[in-house]
Amino acid sequence: MNFPAVLNIIGQVIKYELLLLIIPFLVAVYYGQGDASAFLYTIIIMIPIYIVLTRIKGKSKDIYMKEGFVTVGLAWIAISFFGALPFVFSGTIPSIIDAFFEASSGFTTTGASILTEIQTLPKGILFWRSFTHWVGGMGFLIFILALMPSFNGSTIHLLKAESPGPTPGKIVPKIRQTAKILYAIYFVLTVIQTILLKFAGMSWYDAIIHALGTAGTGGFSNMNASVASFNNPAVEWIITIFMLLFGVNFVLYFQIIRGNIKAFFKSEELKWYLIAVFGSIVIIAINIIPFNGGNIEQSIRDSAFQVASVVTTTGYATADFNLWPTLSKMILVMLMFMGAMAGSTGGGIKTIRIVIIFKAIRREIDKILHPRRVKSVKIDGNVVNEETISGVFLFIFAYIVISLIAIFIISFDNFDVTTTVTSVIATLSNIGPGLELVGPTGNYAAFSDLSKIVLSFCMLAGRLEIYPMLILFSPSLWKKRY
Template identity: 40%
Template sequence: MIHFKAIFKVMGGLLMLLALSMMPCIAFSLYYDSGDEFPLVISTLISGIVGATLFFSFASQDQNIRKREGYLIVALSWVFMTIFGLLPYLFSGSIPNFSDAVFETISGFTTTGATILEDIESIPKGVLLWRSMTQWIGGLGIIVLTVAIFPLLGIGGIELFVAESSGPKPDKLHPRIQETAKRLWILYVGLTLLLIAIYFLLGMSFFDSVNHSLTTMATGGFSTKNDSMAHFTDPSIQYTAIFFMFLAGTNFTLIYLGLTGKFKKVWSSDEFRAYFMSVSLTVLAVAVGVYSVTDVHWEKAFRDSLFQIVSLVTTTGYVTADYTSYNSGLTIIFFMLLFTGACAGSTSGGIKFIRHLTFVKNSTLEFKRIVHPRAVIPLKINGERVNGRVITHIFTFLLVYLMIFVLGSIVMSIAGYDLLTSFGAVATSLGNVGPAIGRVGPMDNFAFFSPFAKLFLSFLMLLGRLELFTILVLFTPFFWRAN
């Protein structure tokens, strides 16, 4: 039997956290006199009151959270956060349409970065900060934040952590899951504050520095400017964004090890080496291509290539150039990057390099097994043998991911959109990237989609952010059967 009362208590705690995270937006609204403080106050009060009511109504409930409750809590948390997170958009009139508000909010919390806003710079500053804040909250995951901030809930934190991280499990920094979550968030907050200072010193306004730091570290890609990062033409700002996007796409455990001077352990990670080498080789190849088909100088060709590649691989979604304007060959390369994702244990979305690496290594070993059928040739990652169950899980994930991409593209095509736009919209939503190809290229937005298409793509964003199984398992009959 599923303990729904215990689940509702956790939802109450999440909504109280949501209300707290809206408060800085009220302060910014008052400081800049942007006129949206009242909608933000109302949204904060509603979220706080509903959250407190749920939390204290079920305060005495047994908090023995099992795996099934863990999956439900993760899935419902994103639903609750979306419903209450869209209130500032509706109450301020910034996004008066419900389906648009749902799309923008889920795009924020899932750090996808796709937007329906056609004039971002006209949005009041308080709401604009909330838009960036949704990505920052979603960066390392709402549940990880909850486990770190609300140990008083008394829930089995490991079940929530496992449910949200449904892929290959990242190494722990500490044997206690709450301590691990706290250290990850301290690192996350520290890097965000550092980036705010750097952006500001390089010439961004304080408001732009705060917003872009929140969305850079979250690998989200929401910007305060209509032209995204292309608005900031200073190469030093763009190179800074590149470095921190790449850093945010790295397993945070490795960042922690690097900061403590354990560089050998960082480079010994097979996934990190694959991530670093793949990005480096792709940048060199694409930069040569961009330089050959445009009239820009070499440094800009290199910078534009580096920026777009790192942005897409880490699923950040910032843009400084229209990569679909080069030629069809380069466009295909950029489209393929929508299916990569950076490292497991990072803030990026997508498939992740660890899955690609496992697939490539096992496929290579399969040729050896064909030649030597009697030999036992195990697959090893980071020097450790990978058991068959993990390999099966990864291969199943890749197959299901491909099936959802194909079926999603068919649905979008039936809904009336051309093939390139359907492919691009589904790939970028499922991979939590932002820009794609077709009518959703780097210079476009998602405003033209029908309400059905926006809600469908919103579901794909959520499905991709929670790495498929956390959501799909809820649709299986055996999940709901009593033990």
């Protein structure tokens, strides 16, 4: 295990997080609400730590898959810890465990919160809270790769460990160029949404906050009632559309830029993603018409917004779906598991895995009916190798096991079953709101410190697709490289 190289990269991560903290510091200075010092203290603490770590030199700078996964796991714990300090120093969240939960929720784009009062918080803190979504949405290490020269030729392992989806890869031959393309698309979409929200009636500050939360599919709002507080249908439709756009694989956007529009519309994952989204919108809209007093337009708008928010794991809310009929709530729970597309900023199991699982099951049924027939699982006309299929099933199994263990631990808090189960699903799938106590009008403040630590782990594991966090508990991690 090349620990010097791992620590050196973590030092680089801390350095860039330190630089990013300057932005909310300037926002805090501009509004003058007394929170600027919290960012300044955090920066002062981080400077000597990054200097020490970046000066650690080993015999080799090479990192392999094991180092890549360990680096990503430790780096995300580090950015969440240091990202929590402004909350503590400002007095917004005095408890370090609560602050770590909030920061982890921000960077992993979960949107779960322990805060019960939001609107009265300093604007610098609120900006940092939403800015963590934007930074974490595409991936913090991908962000660093876009800014700095590649660490070495092995950085594909960092990209694989942090990028969502079962088949991450490069858009173009050079990793740094790939990172730049991804963030360029990400930045442009964010700017467009900000401008549209401003034209729809929001202030620039509100527009930026909600565009950051939408882009990262995180869902932190600066309003207690989330997007519902604006009572603006135009704002709701803009955010709905952009939530769905950010839930699409960014590689498909790159194909459009290259003029390969056919590749975009031939994507099998995109097809099933849209079928799931629009099918859910129609069923829920019909189901909640009586709930909305026969108002068809509001039912469609509420349904579209909440489906987009849940399937992309954003977590914004315009209605309390806790009160909706059971059918609608069950559809939303299923969408929580599914999540968005691979290669997007959304969380969940990912649509592509669901498609692969169903095709693999269908193939097994065909084998039973026709033992001599040889049939492959194909996605977009390409054969999916057996290793990938096996990896998908193992991922689902690991997801279920972690969920069950987390549910068991959290059950000691003695909340109702729905709250306990959906709190784990909502954090492991990086959604944020669940049902009952953790519904769209609730929060996670009532959970014990142990439960908050477990849920923080779930958020990090869900964002990094489990393995970079699980590997940290492996005994073989501390053995010599083999």
